[in-house]
Amino acid sequence: MCGIIGYVGGRPCYELIVRGLEHLEYRGYDSAGFALLDAERDRFSLVRSVGKLEDLRRASNGSAERLAGPTTGIGHTRWATHGRVTLENAHPHLSGDGEVAVVMNGIIENYVDLRHRLQDEGVVFASETDTEVLPHLIRKHYAGDLVAAVRAVLAQIEGHYAFVASHVSEPNRLVAVRHECPLVVGVGTEETFVASALPAFLGETRDVIYPDNDELVVVDADGVTVLDLSGEPVVREPSTWEGSEETAEKGGYDTFMLKEIHEQPAALWDTIGSRLGADGTVTLDGIGLEDPTLARVERVHIVACGTSFHAGLAGRYLIEDWARIPVSVEVASEYRYRTCLAGPGDLVIGITQSGETADTLAAMRVARERGAHVVALTNQTESQATRDADGVLLTRAGLEIGVAATKTHTAQIMALALLALKLGRMRWAITEAGARELAEELRRLPDAIEAYLESPAPAAVADVAAHFVERDFFLYLGRHVGVPVCYEGALKLKEISYVPTEAYPAGEMKHGPIALLDEGSPVVVVAPDGHVFDKVVSNIQEVRARGARVIAVATEGNGEIASHADHVLWAPRTPALLAPITTIVPLQLFAYEIAKGKGLNVDKPRNLAKTVTVE
Ligand code: F6R
Numbered sequence: 262m263c264g265i266i267g268y269v270g271g272r273p274c275y276e277l278i279v280r281g282l283e284h285l286e287y288r289g290y291d292s293a294g295f296a297l298l299d300a301e302r303d304r305f306s307l308v309r310s311v312g313k314l315e316d317l318r319r320a321s322n323g324s325a326e327r328l329a330g331p332t333t334g335i336g337h338t339r340w341a342t343h344g345r346v347t348l349e350n351a352h353p354h355l356s357g358d359g360e361v362a363v364v365m366n367g368i369i370e371n372y373v374d375l376r377h378r379l380q381d382e383g384v385v386f387a388s389e390t391d392t393e394v395l396p397h398l399i400r401k402h403y404a405g406d407l408v409a410a411v412r413a414v415l416a417q418i419e420g421h422y423a424f425v426a427s428h429v430s431e432p433n434r435l436v437a438v439r440h441e442c443p444l445v446v447g448v449g450t451e452e453t454f455v456a457s458a459l460p461a462f463l464g465e466t467r468d469v470i471y472p473d474n475d476e477l478v479v480v481d482a483d484g485v486t487v488l489d490l491s492g493e494p495v496v497r498e499p500s501t502w503e504g505s506e507e508t509a510e511k512g513g514y515d516t517f518m519l520k521e522i523h524e525q526p527a528a529l530w531d532t533i534g535s536r537l538g539a540d541g542t543v544t545l546d547g548i549g550l551e552d553p554t555l556a557r558v559e560r561v562h563i564v565a566c567g568t569s570f571h572a573g574l575a576g577r578y579l580i581e582d583w584a585r586i587p588v589s590v591e592v593a594s595e596y597r598y599r600t601c602l603a604g605p606g607d608l609v610i611g612i613t614q615s616g617e618t619a620d621t622l623a624a625m626r627v628a629r630e631r632g633a634h635v636v637a638l639t640n641q642t643e644s645q646a647t648r649d650a651d652g653v654l655l656t657r658a659g660l661e662i663g664v665a666a667t668k669t670h671t672a673q674i675m676a677l678a679l680l681a682l683k684l685g686r687m688r689w690a691i692t693e694a695g696a697r698e699l700a701e702e703l704r705r706l707p708d709a710i711e712a713y714l715e716s717p718a719p720a721a722v723a724d725v726a727a728h729f730v731e732r733d734f735f736l737y738l739g740r741h742v743g744v745p746v747c748y749e750g751a752l753k754l755k756e757i758s759y760v761p762t763e764a765y766p767a768g769e770m771k772h773g774p775i776a777l778l779d780e781g782s783p784v785v786v787v788a789p790d791g792h793v794f795d796k797v798v799s800n801i802q803e804v805r806a807r808g809a810r811v812i813a814v815a816t817e818g819n820g821e822i823a824s825h826a827d828h829v830l831w832a833p834r835t836p837a838l839l840a841p842i843t844t845i846v847p848l849q850l851f852a853y854e855i856a857k858g859k860g861l862n863v864d865k866p867r868n869l870a871k872t873v874t875v876e
Pocket of ligand 1: 569666667752
């Protein structure tokens, strides 16, 4: 959460910084700001605003002349943790005399204590943030050397953070450091960027350094030096980012979310890539385990948050059924504080599209300390998760900008399906013929979703959604693989339309949630073809008997469902266990249409951020 950027070079940096922040805005959009070092006036030009980057641009309008010159600066887009969303709490934060400016992503956990101590020494704070202790502490320790001052401060702070500091007396220098929060360095020609993530500078340079925890990145006019905590230089050569041009364009769609829903076929194709042979053989390079060891895995534990957790729940059915290995799936924020019983012989999969989610990283760490083999299932090659894990299973969904995850979710389930098939084959739980058939089905899936998205079906979803835009509550029900689809569909709706939802296994409905229903209550029922279809139909009857209006998600060609439901959202036909990949698509569209119907900004829902780097 929060995006930070810094620039030192030969070019005026206002536009570079604001444009960089625009590419980081998915990390937070409560407020934004920048401080450009005005060497002539020996001070920072500070502009901050509450709201999105367009507000920051507006706030800068009156100062165009003053902002045109500086070639060193830092910027920030905020997702509030400590302190309300106010101008005072927007970054950058300055020391009392205005000589030091800092932007930070993360949390300084001992900030209360530090703040009190500084206040006792007469420091006056201008904000409620934890970050503000940094410029005051750096100022206090500054004796002509910003690097030394930052090192002194690192010895006093606790938490997880990445920050960039600047001092007016060192006009062509920035000092940055990370501790459990992301920081990347972009090395250009006579210019250097530091940022939370690559999109901030990919339009300018693709040569990247990935500093480790607790390494000091010292950026000067003539380049970048990396130091360890004792001040010794560390050799870090830049590598060239080989990914596609990820400069976040909407490509003709109204929103990133809609674009990303439509990118799902490509995300699925690319995630399969050359990993899947026609005979069902799966090659997962990078997973970090030789096949014989993988075949002996005793238990699989999946840890994840939010939408990635739902992908894990869907993956459990695949691994248990195809490979006959017991799987537990747990929310990472809970797993990390439980007594961890994973150990050697267990495979722990941390699912995190961003590779940065603090709780997922912590859960993976706990399991690794216990000797389990930990794999990061992520969409980000150079993320913290890939560095923390023993092995990596990449989804290849491309950059996801919309805050509500869509294409990374279905790609995660596809990656788990590949793993399940591999495990199943190695353990002889799937026959050769069965593997061949499943391989065919997996390969068919992206085409089936593409055909669906190009058919009149999405427009039909919009028509159904139009009936429900004003509803203030939705219940989602499903059984078996329909359950994770309900959880995910309900999450999509609540996060982008702010409508309360409840998602339940349909068999549990009579144990409580049915009391919520009233005449006309909308109930979304995930009812793909499969062995529990008839049971789900019984649940539909039960809710209809209470006056509910049923929107069923069903398999194309099912001739029965229309007589049970008020509306049907069709999904492509697929084997039952793969239905979470197909049935979630109409529900993504349904949530999208409701939010659009309400006139909401689906790409930047309130209070949310794309990456959750604080616990
Ligand atoms: C919801 C959503 C979040 C994320 C969650 C985990 O649409 O995107 O629930 O799934 O914050 O994020 P990652 O996968 O980056 O660990």
